[in-house]
Amino acid sequence: MLGEHRYQVHSSWTGNRGSGTSGYRDYDRTVTLTIAGKPDITASSDKPFRGDSTKWNPEDLLLAALSECHLLSYLHACVQAGVVVVDYEDEATGVMVEDGLGGGAFREVTLRPRVVVADASMHEAAAAAHHQAHEWCFIANSVNFPVHHEAFVTSR
Known part of the structure; x- marks a missing residue:
């Protein structure tokens, strides 16, 4: 592999x-x-x-790639840590700044995963798995701006 x-x-x-x-x-x-x-x-x-706001744009796709990559890496980290995730949602946001010369760059992205685990005893390991997921995320490791995490873990 x-x-x-x-x-x-x-x-x-x-x-x-x-x-x-x-x-x-x-x-x-x-x-x-x-x-x-x-x-x-x-x-x-x-x-x-001058684009069409009803269609995906490159900035949307980059933000979506970061969110999905973290989600998939996180699920894998949880399996390895013995954490059973039963629900996961993220409200990711990003800030892009124009440079005044026709270009610009993302300044930062913040992922806000809301994770539900099977049992309250898994909260600590579930929270720690976000760090491992960030380390494994191919997309986060490919960008030159910070990707922050404001995770929240609860149990059912």
């Missing part, structure tokens, strides 16, 4: 309104993201960048 893993996505711009990129306001930002064997994702830029 150790080794190099490769991923591939096909991105296709579908926003040509007939005159291509003849002007900043002359084209739509719609993109179709395709991976063989998976449903397509219709995406766009964020609304402040």
Whole structure:
């Protein structure tokens, strides 16, 4: 299982309104993201960048990737720690700052996992598993900004 893993996505711009990129306001930002064997994702830029707010944008996808990666890593850490998770939800937020030169970067992301475990005796181990999950998360280890965790654990 150790080794190099490769991923591939096909991105296709579908926003040509007939005159291509003849002007900043002359084209739509719609993109179709395709991976063989998976449903397509219709995406766009964020609304402040003349995008369609009803579609996923790159910033949404990055935040979703961080949230899901932590969730999956956390479930694995809990199995190893003997913690039985019965419910998990996250309300992740991120802050991106423009640089005034047409670019920008994320400053930080905060994950807010709300975890329900099978028994109150598992609370301490369940809370500690977030640290291990962060260490294992491929996506969090790939970004150059802090990913904070404000976890809450309860039992049923």
